[in-house]
Amino acid sequence: MKKARIICHRGDSIRAPENTFASLEGAVALGAEVVEFDIHTSRDGVLYVIHDEAVDRTTNGTGLVAEMTSSELDALDAGSWFAPEFAGQRIPRLDAFLDACVGRIVPYAEIKAADPGDVRDMLARRGLLRDAWTFSFDPAIRAETRARVPDFRRSVLYKHVGSVARAVELEAAILEFHPENLTEAVAAEARAVGLVTQIFYAGNDPVVFEAAVRSGIEQMNIDEVDLFRQVEQQINSVSG
Template identity: 35%
Template sequence: MATGIDNGASAPWPYPRLIAHRCGGTLAPENTLAGFDACVRYGYRMVEFDAKLSADNALFLLHDDTLDRTTNGHGPAAAHTWQQLATLDAGAWRGAEFAGTRLPTLADAAGRCARDGIAANIEIKPCPGREVITGTLVAQGALSLWQGQTPPLLSSFSFEALAAARDAAPSLPRGMLFEQVPADWLRIVRELDCVSLHASHRYLSEPLVAQIRAAGLRVLAYTVNEPARAQVLQQWGVDMICTDRLDLLD
């Protein structure tokens, strides 16, 4: 493996078991720095968030390809410059107490990780047609911004984006994202030189988890919001559980 972290399932692993989905789960506006406050409050030591590019290739946090659901902006995110995006309210939709919350840059997120001692799973979330450049620039940015910290774990549903990230920053660990794990999962993760496989918990089974771990990979399950289900997954050998319910899973 080219990564700086041994991917053997029995090797030391630098990431905690619980991960806050989109920074703060349901307790804060998603993909904003307000989520870090929830993490600190509930003792979480790792966040997952989505990174993409503005029209002028600034790195920032947003899940959707469009702005309408989680900001007061409209239309495709990729059609807006960072100067335009930086003025948007990304918190009022979640509650009046979050009004005025801004979209953070990747550098903002790195700063909070450093300040609060929190690790990161950066999901590379390219807008359509921007897979390669997004993978490249997110990986390069992560490599630079997280110096001196636990290396961020990069992941993506996009094979092209994660391949570009591998080429741009081979020392950073990578995890391939699936909803339902395909039959050829081993070929895919080996081609991408992954350390982990990330999948919807709904499609995981104890035998499948055992197969993935036997291949030397760690397993991340998303999005797990019930303590009983989290306990079962942990018993199966799942290494990381991504949750919206920081207030229920501990």
């Protein structure tokens, strides 16, 4: 079986604070092909790589990203909460984060709150648009992306679309499963019509990884990269 492509969820978030330059460097060091990250917009229109709408969980600050200025966000420590050795990590500005991806790793941009056209253009200026893709849990952002920037590759969730046919109708490039809705038959159906198959799983159950490998999932959006590679290697060595 072909080895699956690794997407480091929020970077190497097992070993470094999520959505920081440290977690990006960790993903590169792991040999991941893709880094997944989240985007919010500051009060003065600057795009940042951060998961939550508030800074409270992953920085030493408090408040909503959308209500803070870029100077306020730039001053926050986004590493000490994870471990003392990461003190001084900052919330990355998206432009600098993408600069650090060029020639090293493919960006997978989950838009929490940002103009998809702005994200698309930032990728295009760096030669990253062809391989990158995007997703949003916000249906309005998903619709806007499809309508305004159709050349920005998009993934859809199986739990949202409910069928391979619907994913094709929405002109998706990637169909992402969760463990509870993954079957070998549906994954094969998706691949047969040209969709890239992907699974998101933030846990560490080897049984889930085994099911993904046996289903021929092409991209793994995960935290536990080393464990997945162990499971994959065991299965491939037997089947090979």
